[in-house]
Structures are given as structure tokens and as C-alpha cells.
Amino acid sequence: MSTIPLTPMKSHVSLTPSLRSEWWKIVSVRGQWVALAAVFLATLGFSLLMSGTFTAEQLAAPEFDPLRSAYYGLNFGGIGAVSFGAMAAAGEYKSGAIRLSLAAVPHRGVFYTAKLAVIGALALVVGLATSLTCFLIGQALMDEYGVGLGDPGALRSVLGCGIYLALITLFAAGLTMVARSAPAVIGTLIPFLMMMSFVIGDLDDDGGIAEFLPDRAGQQILLQDPTGPLSPWAGLGVLALWTGAALWAGWVALRRRDA
Amino acid sequence: MTSIDVVNLTKEYGQTRAVDGLTFSVLPGRVTGFLGPNGAGKSTTMRLVLGLDRPTSGTATVGGRSYASLDEPLRTVGALLDPGAALGARTARDHLRVLAAAGRLPTSRVDEVLEQTGIASVARRRISTFSLGMRQRLGIAAALLGDPAVLMLDEPSNGLDPEGIIWIRELMREFADDGRAVLVSSHLMSETAAVADHLVVLGKGRLLADTGIQDFLDEWTTPRVRLRTTEGERLRGVLVREGYQPVQADDGRWTVENARVEEIGPIAAREGIPILELAGEGASLEAAYLALTSGEAEFTTTTSPLSQEV
Numbered sequence: 270m271s272t273i274p275l276t277p278m279k280s281h282v283s284l285t286p287s288l289r290s291e292w293w294k295i296v297s298v299r300g301q302w303v304a305l306a307a308v309f310l311a312t313l314g315f316s317l318l319m320s321g322t323f324t325a326e327q328l329a330a331p332e333f334d335p336l337r338s339a340y341y342g343l344n345f346g347g348i349g350a351v352s353f354g355a356m357a358a359a360g361e362y363k364s365g366a367i368r369l370s371l372a373a374v375p376h377r378g379v380f381y382t383a384k385l386a387v388i389g390a391l392a393l394v395v396g397l398a399t400s401l402t403c404f405l406i407g408q409a410l411m412d413e414y415g416v417g418l419g420d421p422g423a424l425r426s427v428l429g430c431g432i433y434l435a436l437i438t439l440f441a442a443g444l445t446m447v448a449r450s451a452p453a454v455i456g457t458l459i460p461f462l463m464m465m466s467f468v469i470g471d472l473d474d475d476g477g478i479a480e481f482l483p484d485r486a487g488q489q490i491l492l493q494d495p496t497g498p499l500s501p502w503a504g505l506g507v508l509a510l511w512t513g514a515a516l517w518a519g520w521v522a523l524r525r526r527d528a
Numbered sequence: 529m530t531s532i533d534v535v536n537l538t539k540e541y542g543q544t545r546a547v548d549g550l551t552f553s554v555l556p557g558r559v560t561g562f563l564g565p566n567g568a569g570k571s572t573t574m575r576l577v578l579g580l581d582r583p584t585s586g587t588a589t590v591g592g593r594s595y596a597s598l599d600e601p602l603r604t605v606g607a608l609l610d611p612g613a614a615l616g617a618r619t620a621r622d623h624l625r626v627l628a629a630a631g632r633l634p635t636s637r638v639d640e641v642l643e644q645t646g647i648a649s650v651a652r653r654r655i656s657t658f659s660l661g662m663r664q665r666l667g668i669a670a671a672l673l674g675d676p677a678v679l680m681l682d683e684p685s686n687g688l689d690p691e692g693i694i695w696i697r698e699l700m701r702e703f704a705d706d707g708r709a710v711l712v713s714s715h716l717m718s719e720t721a722a723v724a725d726h727l728v729v730l731g732k733g734r735l736l737a738d739t740g741i742q743d744f745l746d747e748w749t750t751p752r753v754r755l756r757t758t759e760g761e762r763l764r765g766v767l768v769r770e771g772y773q774p775v776q777a778d779d780g781r782w783t784v785e786n787a788r789v790e791e792i793g794p795i796a797a798r799e800g801i802p803i804l805e806l807a808g809e810g811a812s813l814e815a816a817y818l819a820l821t822s823g824e825a826e827f828t829t830t831t832s833p834l835s836q837e838v
Binding site for chain 2: 297
């Protein structure tokens, strides 16, 4: 559509200055720190509340899953993750700040990569810290029913929970680049993630489409003995596909649209 | 020496042509005033130069390269587009640090431009608490951050106090005298007249004028002479013979349209007519601009635009 002669792309546009810039964008806005802290605190708080209040009968039940139970608060932490991802991306679209950003980093691929890298890395670090803390304290609270990091599936669930939070964050960030508004994405995605799989899951309880929704698929990684069509890593892979699609849509929007 | 070159630039938004086959250059060493009514395409052109919007056709380059391919964009072009373009939750200093980091500029530059624009004392306040004038100064600080070869300012005097307006005018002058290119849009004619060496005038996305400011004034205004004499009737006779049309006002003064003092003075002297007062009326940029754009308005209302000259 453009007749601008393509100027030869420089072989190596440095990513480092953009990474530094994106880092400053996040650390300089308190609301984004609050959302990140909420990921940790909400997940941990609700998880510990649950882990600490299981009755002896619940703990002894044959279907009791000590892994899944340690991350009971994950859906609440997911709200923080969605908020963080949406806010970090939407900061550009508040009052046209993206024009300044793109004037400083006109290479949109570099700009987008750096932004996602910083958002994703922060979410992953916070996510892993969250999951490890939930696991260690949660298992301790479950006394002899708790398991150790060396037990089958335990390490997988800790890593998976952290990755899950990072993927959910990036999912929200990608959608926000399309919608250009944090409230729109937060308002849509949270009900979608929190309720959709319950609603559809109730209608369709035998491993149908609900198993492939982002949250349901992604949380397979937390289960000690996963059932259904998706194995733990395959489930996380399905979530990664959702995230990838959102990020791709965000990229197409950023690349095509006038800023 | 870096210039902005716009060649055959066209930008359509749906059915609307915001910029229509525009060609002009912003050369180093002078201040180019960018004039035109609201919606004439000035801001769109600036966004196209920065690669923020994509042209429908044509090119806009800086130093012969598209903005997106510049090695050091912030050191090449400093732009003020919209003073509101900053996240209110950030402090002024953090806002500039974000930009400095992206442009590989040292943090010391942040403090320098904060001082230079007079907002160092509020640098650690959130931008949301800033007045329009302070935001404008912050926007200018962002434009100055890379000590750029080209300065591109959209309505820089918006919200500035009179002191600030003089300051920004002197700043643009210094940039131009330093051999850099300056493009400044303004709707204030007196402001533009005070600082610009060259004018680019747009109307409905098209180029109406690309000329030196003096040539522009000469072309679009008619010079006029006011005088007072003791022998009005004799002077009138002489001037009419010379092809002028002097008119006497109620206060006894005479006005001669389309005349210069260099013409009228010698005629009166030759005829020995005593002159008590003789003054040329300076042409104002505002009058010239209105003459040009009223021509454009006529142009656009005719059914067959090609048949009419502006």
C-alpha cells in the first residue's frame, strides 16, 4: 500500500536501548508495580487460605490433589496478571504516548519485541516466585499429605504455574495492543478467564471444547494426575498458542496502523 | 546539514485526503513557518515525516532517509507533536529518562533539558499535575533531548506565557543560526512573522505557497502610503497623472494604495509640494495570509477548479 522505497534494513538494530526504555516505562508507574504485587499476593493469599483450612477428611480423600490445591488462588492472581499485561501495553495508547515512543524507536519490530520481552520477563519472575512460595508454604500446611519438590509432578507444577502467569500476562498485553485500551481488555478477559470455562464446562463436562480454553488448558500443568485430552505440557502449549495468537494480532495492529 | 524533503506526499483517511501531492523542503539554517487553517494537513505531514502514519503515496525523508531507517532518530529529529502525549502517572524526569534510554542518550541530557526548559524544579512531580504551559515545556524538552539536527514543532507557543513565547522564539532562532533546520507550525501570524525566514503554506492538504517570507508579503499584500500635505489638490493632480489613486480621509490625511514611499517622496519633491508626513504601511503576514487563503476558499467553491487561477 505504500510506495516508499524500502530502505535496506540494518543488519542489527540493537535491542538493548529499547529494553532499557521499556524497563523504565514499567518501573516508573506505580500502578504497574501494584498489579505485579497483586499477582503474588492474591495467588499466595487465597492459596494459603485454602491449604491451611483443609479438613482431615478432605486431605485424606482419594481424589485429593496436593499439587492443584497449592495453587488454589491462581485465578485471583490471574486477575493481577491480566491487569498488569493490559496496563503495561495500554500505557502507550493513553494520550498518544506511542507517538513519542515510536519517534524514539521507529523500528516497530524492535519496539514490540522489547516491550513484550520486558513485560514477559517480569511476569515470569514474579510468577515463578509466586508458584514456588505457594508450593513450599502450601505443602507445609498440608502436613503429611503435602508433597516435596522431588515428588512426581511437583517441579513441573511449580515451573508451569509461573509460566502460566507469564503467558496470561502476555495474552492480555497482545489483546491490548489490538484494543488500545486496558479497561476494555481487563473487562473482557477477566470474566472470560474466570467464568467461561465454568459455564461451558458445566454444559459440556466430558472433555470437549472447554478443555481448550486458555485457562483450563493452561492449568493442566498444575494437576498431579491430569485427565482429559490434554497432557500437562500439551495444555500449557495450548495456552501458549492462545497467547501467540494474541501477540500476533497485536503485532499486525501495530505494524499496519497509523500511530 | 540535514533537511526534510517531502515529495509528492499524499495521505488519505478513507475518503478524505488530508495531504494531497505535497512537495517541499525544510532546509537547514533557517526557520520555516508552517501555516494553514485547522485541518490543512500540517500535523498529518509532521506525523508522516516521523513515520508514525504511512503515506498513501509519495515520500517524506530526513537527510535523504526515511525516518524509520535513521541510525539515531532522536539525535536527528526533535519533534513536539502533542504536549499531552505523556503518561500522567510518570514524573517529568522519568518520562524523559524513558525516551533517553530508547535513544541511547546519557541521563545527563535529561537534567540538561529540564534546566533548559525551566522545569527542573518540578521534574519529580507527576505529569498529571502539570499545567498546559508546563506540559508544553516538557514536550519541548523531549524534542531537545537528542540535541537534534532538525527541530519540528507543532504549535510550540500553545499555553506558554509571554516570556515562554520569547524564549521558544529565540531557541528556534539559535537552532537555525547554528545551521540546523527548523519547521514550526503556528496559527499565530505575529508569532510566525517574528521568527520565520521561509514559509510553507497549506490549504486542504495542498501546497499554496513555498516561499521566503518577504517574497510572500510582497506577493500577497499591496503596499500603501499615508501622507499629509499643505497642497492636497495639487498633489492629487500630480499623482493621478502618474497613475496613482490618492484618497483623502476625513482627518485630511491622504492614502495612496499600491504605492511605496520611495515612489511618492521623489514625485512630491520634484513638484515642490511640501510634505508634512510620509509613511509606508508595512504589510502584515496576517493580511498576506488571508489574501492567499481567501483565494483558496474561492478556488475550492468553484465547480471547475481547473478553470480558475488562484
